Amino acid sequence: MTQEQYSKYSFLLDRTARKVKQYAQQQFKSGDFDVTVDQWLVLKNLSENDVLSQTELANLVFKDHPTLTRIIDLLCKKGYVERMPHPQDRRSFQLHLTETGVSKVTSLRPEILHIREKAWENLSTHDFEEFKRILNTIYQNLNGESFDQ
Amino acid sequence: MTQEQYSKYSFLLDRTARKVKQYAQQQFKSGDFDVTVDQWLVLKNLSENDVLSQTELANLVFKDHPTLTRIIDLLCKKGYVERMPHPQDRRSFQLHLTETGVSKVTSLRPEILHIREKAWENLSTHDFEEFKRILNTIYQNLNGESFDQ
DNA sequence: TACCAATAGTTAGTGTGACAAATATATAAA
């Protein structure tokens, strides 16, 4: 195995990640889900945690603060999320789903699980475990200081 | 294995792909490479093919035409690439590296191979083959009509 | 009290990605 061959992983990884996002986004669109793939990730995490600050949420979804600010802006505009002032810390917000947001998550969750299955045709449970292990190893190799998940 | 667990691959895949790009970009920056990760991919492919049209190049690097147009614009501005008119087809360009572009690729290639190795610490050659197989299977599962590579 | 470093979040700038539509040119069909 030469260095040159090893370097291909970055290309295949990027290409596949984009394809996965693009496929899901097309399905989201044809189903009139009214959210993007990344907005869904945020909604899903908010639905699993009663109240979160933007920093806590950013750590859950592994997005940086500016990106999260904009996603939250869009979700607020769409009426799925509300920023409530933190009772003790005036710098911070407490994020939570609106009623509309809760019912949006409830109605979309099964459809999205179904969309996500398509990628695993022709692959086994063992493949899935290996895939997760390799992805996490790569992530940790490049993540410098800290260990995540 | 529940549906719910399967759906995590998209999160891990996206997270890892971003980390890989981010890590490389940081190394590119601290080494004053004067190109982005995506610009490098384009330069590398141009260096391996004497003359390409934008459409041919787009198919090689799996980027869409508008994205490629803009990357080429930047590389031309930096003086690494030139658009030459196609002798028979006035709609098309023939892309090629300038002398500066050629020497840029020559000087960066070994450094970038070295950067790319970091991700594979603690992983085996077999892992690498499995990883490629799984990525390509996912890609093909979602790619609808055609078979790529 | 006054200062100062750390933290929460936002804004701005650049690059990239996806998609739709527009422009120009080439080629095939009538």
Add this chain to the structure above:
DNA sequence: TTTATATATTTGTCACACTAACTATTGGTA
């Protein structure tokens, strides 16, 4: 030859990623 269709590239718009710089606030410390 005229018309229709296909191809190559560009432009515009929205969303996301990353960096740097900025505001406001908090908490510790002299």
